[in-house]
Amino acid sequence: MKTSGNTILVSGGGSGIGLALAQRWHDAGNIVIITGRNAAKLEDAVAGHANMHAAQLDVTDPDAVQAFALDIVGKFPALNVLVNNAGIMGYEDAAAARDLRLAEDTVVTNLLGPIRLTDALIDHLTAQDDSAIVNVTSGLAFVPLPKAPTYSATKAALHSYTQALRIQLEGKVELIELAPPAVRTDLTPGQSTREGYMPLDAFADEVTALFAGEPTPEEILVQNVLPLRDAEANGNVPQVLAMLKNL
Template structure:
């Protein structure tokens, strides 16, 4: 993915990583369209950041995705980058069936949402000389956090989907890039924005932008902090990584 000169649509960019990435891309000379469910947040972003475009979209609603896609393509026919940022993360307890509603919503948002977005834009992207679909997985796609089972599963699904789409679209002008964040100081979970063990948001975005610039052909965007999780199994340290992630003794003591 080139660092500049793109027209980029980022659904799920009204806060956190999505908004910070949108602003960083805008600063590097890209046309950026931010998507989100809440019109008041979109209006605030447009007012505070002149030049950032907005569109209302709810990726859990198939009709909303189709409506937003038509709007974006009619206004920005040069669109060549999609970042499937929209996602949710919830603590769940699977000892009883009370988890089901949360799990269904997580899978709908984190897996079905990106699939709907890709379906809405993939034909258009194949008409562009250089296009990128950036999916968003997580370090938790490779090592599970005990309290977020559906989130872990959804991000593992996004990793394998990204791997497969890259193979299928290899005969087109469309690149598939997977962004793999570690824990970042955002409001994804209550208290995470103040978690001293999470990566500061500005540091994360700075490193991501540097990686995009210096590794334009990379398949996976991995900041250094996520590699502990990403490659634990390859290092033969999977059990130790899972134990450390969940605050347990790796020897079961």
């Protein structure tokens, strides 16, 4: 993926990881469009950035995704990079029957959202030079957080989906997976100040450096996520699971 000269769409770009990376891509010489549900938050995020643009989008609404794709391609015909970053995370007690709305919302947002947005833009992206899709998964795609089973499962599924798309789109669109560790954002209550989580700026700086590699790695993995990514290869999944159980 080129480091500059792109037109990049970042879903869930109004805060957290999405916004931190969007700002760095903007500063590196890219046009960046950020999306999210909260229009006011998006406008605040792009204020003062000449080549950052805000576009409201609810990735859980399939009709809205289709309409958005048509509109955004019309406004930004040079769009060549899609970053599927929008996601939600919640803790669940699955030991007894429960209200499944959180689980269902998580699947729709974290898995169907990227699938639908990719599908809506794929014909456009395959026709662009230097096109790429970046799917934001998680270290929990490789070893699940027991108290967040559905979140972990959606990220594992998106990891698998990314691998399959990489084969199907070979020579047409570059597929990159970004798997963050635990980062200090507002994804869950109290996470932005939680001890032991990676500071957001440090994460974004390391990710930016990794994207500058030539060629761009298929998986963008900061050092903090390697214990999760490599757990199966290292044969220590039970030990990592036990550690995650106590978080």
